[in-house]
Amino acid sequence: MKNIKQTIFKEAVNQIISNKMLRGMAVKQLDKYLYTSLMSMGRAQLEQEKLDQYAFMSSIVKQARKNLDKGYIKPDVMKKMAHVFVGDNYSPDRHQKINPIKEAYKEKYGDYPPQFITLSPGKGCNLHCVGCYASCDAAVAEKLDFETTRRIVREARDIFGSHFMVISGGEPFMYKSDGKTILDIFEEFNDMFFLVYTNGTLITEGLANKLAKLGNVTPAISVEGWEEQTDERRGKGVYHRIMKAMANLRNAGIPFGISLTATSHNAEILLQDDFYEHFFNELGVTYMWQFQLMPIGRGKDVTDLMITPEQRVKLYKQWSHLVEEKNFPIADFWNSASLSSGCIAYGRWNGYFYIDWNGNMMPCVFVPYYVDNVKDLYANGKTLADGLQSKMFKNGRKWQKEYGFENPDNRGNVLMPCSIRDHYKNFKENILTPDAKGEDEEAEAVLHDAEYEKMLEEFDDELQRLTENIFEEKYLKKVPEPHEA
Numbered sequence: 001m002k003n004i005k006q007t008i009f010k011e012a013v014n015q016i017i018s019n020k021m022l023r024g025m026a027v028k029q030l031d032k033y034l035y036t037s038l039m040s041m042g043r044a045q046l047e048q049e050k051l052d053q054y055a056f057m058s059s060i061v062k063q064a065r066k067n068l069d070k071g072y073i074k075p076d077v078m079k080k081m082a083h084v085f086v087g088d089n090y091s092p093d094r095h096q097k098i099n100p101i102k103e104a105y106k107e108k109y110g111d112y113p114p115q116f117i118t119l120s121p122g123k124g125c126n127l128h129c130v131g132c133y134a135s136c137d138a139a140v141a142e143k144l145d146f147e148t149t150r151r152i153v154r155e156a157r158d159i160f161g162s163h164f165m166v167i168s169g170g171e172p173f174m175y176k177s178d179g180k181t182i183l184d185i186f187e188e189f190n191d192m193f194f195l196v197y198t199n200g201t202l203i204t205e206g207l208a209n210k211l212a213k214l215g216n217v218t219p220a221i222s223v224e225g226w227e228e229q230t231d232e233r234r235g236k237g238v239y240h241r242i243m244k245a246m247a248n249l250r251n252a253g254i255p256f257g258i259s260l261t262a263t264s265h266n267a268e269i270l271l272q273d274d275f276y277e278h279f280f281n282e283l284g285v286t287y288m289w290q291f292q293l294m295p296i297g298r299g300k301d302v303t304d305l306m307i308t309p310e311q312r313v314k315l316y317k318q319w320s321h322l323v324e325e326k327n328f329p330i331a332d333f334w335n336s337a338s339l340s341s342g343c344i345a346y347g348r349w350n351g352y353f354y355i356d357w358n359g360n361m362m363p364c365v366f367v368p369y370y371v372d373n374v375k376d377l378y379a380n381g382k383t384l385a386d387g388l389q390s391k392m393f394k395n396g397r398k399w400q401k402e403y404g405f406e407n408p409d410n411r412g413n414v415l416m417p418c419s420i421r422d423h424y425k426n427f428k429e430n431i432l433t434p435d436a437k438g439e440d441e442e443a444e445a446v447l448h449d450a451e452y453e454k455m456l457e458e459f460d461d462e463l464q465r466l467t468e469n470i471f472e473e474k475y476l477k478k479v480p481e482p483h484e485a
């Protein structure tokens, strides 16, 4: 039965890519398939979570179709991507029991492996963004040597059975080690699919054509809002360079996305539909990832940039509207947790973990604490899988199960999914372990900062107050108490 379903799925994807005449019909067929597959998933998933997942998947298919119709995505590029990504990586069946590598991992470690790793191989960057940690001098910036980078990617594929990896930075297209660049990784691992977070400024016509030839890379370009906000943070003229990069990607036929950090400065822009309409309808963006600023650091500058609990709730409503009604494929790291049954960090099944340019293994890009370092693991004859067995990672996975996807009768509030941001007290008391170290001085310092702790806990209390009714009525289907007259 599973094989028949997979065949229908792959066949519909092929029709959408290759056959313009039948594309409309194939989209309908795939949409129906996604709906029935997602809605028939187990009871651990709340019905509204399944509906949110369907709306998101459906919006990806519809947006990809629009961009194929407009010629912004070339069928031959998409075919290669589908072969690697759709063929091997995606299945609405989340446990993917057909993958023997994942089954072997479960047999050995008791749980399914993570779906992907976010890897930042180098800290070097060519821009000087306000407040960014990356280093401008690529020659001296911290980085992983090429062999270590290569081994991480190989282990992700061969030990976790993963065919998808996120590359972040610094600026990934600046990475160079032992005469090799990140393109050498893409070329060698041509059975894997890579999403690259990039500032976009190095995507020339030549690079776009190379990526099209490789067919296993999609760039997600960072913007801060409109031209004014982007140039204010990233430097004058950067928005124009991004527009040029997008034109190069459209001409080469590569699907691309945007990524954006929501702050108090751009929250109002993000609450307007015209921003999304411009990027999706006019610039040919295929997906958007939104993050919300995680304040790591003290000082008023950082806390002032954080969005308020009220803004977060408004952004949640805006996200629902954009995905369900406008069919824009957008995922917001804190507001879209219904897409993944909660927090995906700590290397959980169907989730991920993060490795930085020093080789430190962290639960998530927003949880800047590590116990194991990849280079040390390798020097001691161990693998990435050993790093996932630290007490901190296990504590995180235990919390995720209890709070979320393995506790169907007592689900935690899906609008407050973040293990660190939304449950800071619990993070410090029950997840973080004494052997964990901060990624940098700021991360270390906030652990001993009572004011910072108080600020986050007050945020969490207020967020709980503002979201509990939404969660209960929309997700738990509880009927609201009548108000007293």
Ligand code: SF4
Pocket (backbone or CB within 6 Å): 333, 334, 342, 343, 344, 345, 364, 365, 366, 367, 417, 418, 419, 420, 421
């Ligand atoms: S720790 Fe927070 S930001 Fe990271 S995956 Fe979990 S919910 Fe998302």
